[in-house]
Amino acid sequence: MDLFSTMKHSLFILLIVSLPFWLGAQNSYFPMQCEGEIPSDFLESTSTKIDKDNHTKNKKELGISRKEIKDFNAINNYYVDLLLKGGQIVFGTDMNDYVNKVGGLVIDNFDGIERDDIHFYIVKSSSVNAFTTENGIIFINVGLIAQLENEAQLAYVIAHELVHYKYHHAINTYTRKTTRSSSSITRNKKTVDALEYSREQEFLADSIGFVDAFMKLDYDFNQVLNLFDVLLYSNLPFDEIEFRSDFFNDTNYVVDADYMLGKVDLISNPDEYDDTYLTHPNIKRRRNRMIDLVTNFESKKKDKFIINEDIFKELQKQARFEMSNLYIIDFEYAKAFYNSYLLLRKYPDNKYLNKTITYSLYALAQLKLNDKLGKSVTHYSRVEGNSQRVNYFFIEAKTKDVGFLALKRLWKYKQQFPADKYMSDLLDDITYNLIDEYHFKVGHFYSPLHQRVEGDSISKEDEFKELSKTEYEDLSKYDKIRYDKKYEKYFGSDHNQSSSVFKTENYRYILSTETTDDDFKKYYSSIYNKVEKKKAVEEILESVVTEANVTVTIRETSDTLNIDKMILVNPVYYYVKRGEFKINNFEEKETQISESFVHVAKAGGIDVTLVDVLDIRRNNVAKFNDIAFMNSWLVELENVTTSYGNSIMIPWQTNYLYKIMDKYDMRYISSYGVLDEKGFINPIQKYMNVIGAALFFPASPYFIANIFRGNNTVEHLFYCVDLKTNKIVYYNREQIEGKSNKDFIDLLNYNVINDLNKL
Secondary structure (H helix, E strand, O other), X not given: OOOOOOOOHHHHHHHHHHOOOHHHHOOOOOOOOXXXXXXXXXXXXXXXXXXXXXXXXXXXXXXXXXXXXXXXXXXXXXXXXXHHXXXXXXXXXXXXXXXXXXXXXXXXXXXXXXXXXXXXXXXOOOOOOEEEOOOOXXXXXXXXXXXXXXXXHHHHHHHHHHHHHHOOHHHHHHHHHOOOOOOHHHHHHHHHHHHHHHHHHHHHHHHHHHHHOHHXXXXXXXXXXXXXXXXXXXXXXXXXXXXXXXXXXXXXXXXXXXXXXXXXXXXXXXXXXXXXXXXXXXXXXXHHHHHHHHOOOOOOOOEOOOOOHHHHHHHHHHXXXXXXXXXXXXXXXXXXXXXXXXXXXXXXXXHHHHHHHHHHHHHHHHHHHOOOHHHOOOOHHHOOOOHHHHHHHHHHOOHHHHHHHHHXXXXXXXXXXXXXXXXHHHHHHHHHHHHHHHOOOHHHOOOOOOOOOOOXXXXXXXXXXXXXXXXXXXXXXXXXXXXXXXXXXXXXXXXXXXXXXXXXXXXXXXXXXXXXXHHHXXXXXXXXXXXXXXXXXXXXXXXXXXXXXXXXXXXXXXXXXXXXXXXXEEEEEEEEEOOEEEXXXXXXHHHHHHHHHHHHHHHOOOEEEEEOHHHOXXXXXXXXXXXXXXXXXXXXXXXXXXXXXXXXXXXXXXXXXXXXXXXXXXXXXXXXXXXXXXXXXXXXXHHHHHHHHHHOHHHHHHHHHHHHHOOEEEEEEEEEEEOOOOEXXXXXXXXXXXXXXXXXXXXXXXXXXXXXXHO
């Protein structure tokens, strides 16, 4: 389930005193990592958890069969562990401590639930969500913390999720979804009924969470209703501030006025949408029900905070910083750009924010160069509010403008932080690609103009007191939305949306300042010469190939791969029987295929370092974080490669992987998995086995067994990445009939190692 789907004060003073108010004290930021000892939820094997649940779940209490309980326990524990050990869950941080404190406060006022029953974890996800498992784990997304206005709203979210846990909503929903019928009409009806059931669960969690827990606390009851605004506008950035072209302008270059949207669409976000095929009721229905309930009671106190307001605000800022990182990982580069833009207004010298906004600009430029922008940037016609201007700019601006603006910003970053190898690699990458595409020399850029840049402002209406930009920007996101709606009612247009009339100049002015710098001219010319050398080699080879009628492979580097050692990250094993995913001793099988690969690789002269979450111990949080980064980076790289191509851009998380790979002294990192599938035997094969049994009676047991055995296939997947080039240098995927016994897996692994030795 997603959001609303699924120590004492004296001790907490210590946290208040010791909490590092990092945003005000330092000029950088590092993405969230786990801290302290690893909780048992992460260390206990999935099979052990399944066995425990099978012995503790009461079928009479749940009202379902023993088989349904076992099936649910297997699938629930498997997927929860997949999440826990996949690298996206955070524990042991100040944010975790704060959520635990608020959660504990709510649990203490919730009959039938003890503190030890519930564990809270933070999820590195930009989605404004929280969800609950049957195991008593409540996951709170970073995106939710970033958007919530106060602690009272967080407490109500937790109260809502506790209802899902107490009344076993997860297992009840699963049972309804897995009900099968041979009639398609009945199946469709059951699907609709299941969704309606899910929506009713949400109504129950809304109301029971309020009555059984939230209203017993001293929080302001109105914050329950305000939370629905947070949900309604959760698709928007955390604030509404005008994106201005002066972010790019300097004394020589001014953004073309055609690239800046004059008027943005007023934020509407209708709350009465069709929810027939949704798991959650629409916001209007939920809010109306809660209005009827909440207004029947009066808050004893009107507190928005009980634990601590300052800590909440600091952690909210941290979550907003983290959002830039998460947006980039999810390829939402325009959102990452605007999120960093909003934060830079308050923290202009923050190195991390300058890095995230620069990377976002780099990624968008690469997408423009490769005509892939549509896969990452939503068309501005489907966006509302000030972020619409950002999408408009990147869609309407010419590729050359975006590309050279990215180059300019990366060069500026390099001047500030020359030791940052990762950002220097991005600079080399975009410069090479731009020169390769447009063949620009330093002399092609215009000389400095030192022009004055001016803009106009919209006229004021005497009948309406319009807020100044400073006053407007001090409002909360929701107050801005309300102000915009009032202005729209009076005047039929948005406020403060000044139409830029900046002097328009050609993109050749973008690097006018840089071309007066001897270091830049030397750098740019060196990249230009590399491009020219490559083109010359290609022309010679093309001539040779044409005359000799042969095929020639051009390598981008003269280096041989020489793969003598590598890291293997979290090998995985899946078993599918007749189309249904089975959890049959998968941990044991994962251990077997891992040992096979390491053994075969060693025999082939390749030293493999296995980093597997199954080997983690309680006090080894550093290794846990290493694996989390490697997993996340491999997913990002694979998604970039699948969506955009093997060399379109350098993945964002390579930035953090450099240190890890230096720590392990490795250049190559690999991923490996086995899919073991048992299917139905096809009619022809069944017929042939029947004939075989009749003709060769002594061997009939073999043929008869084949009739019921079904086909067995093994799909073997392996790929290896060169961190020096950020490219997949070897990829092998093959599906072969057979069983995943040791000899067969050894043979498949041998083929891979043999190929690697030939590279």
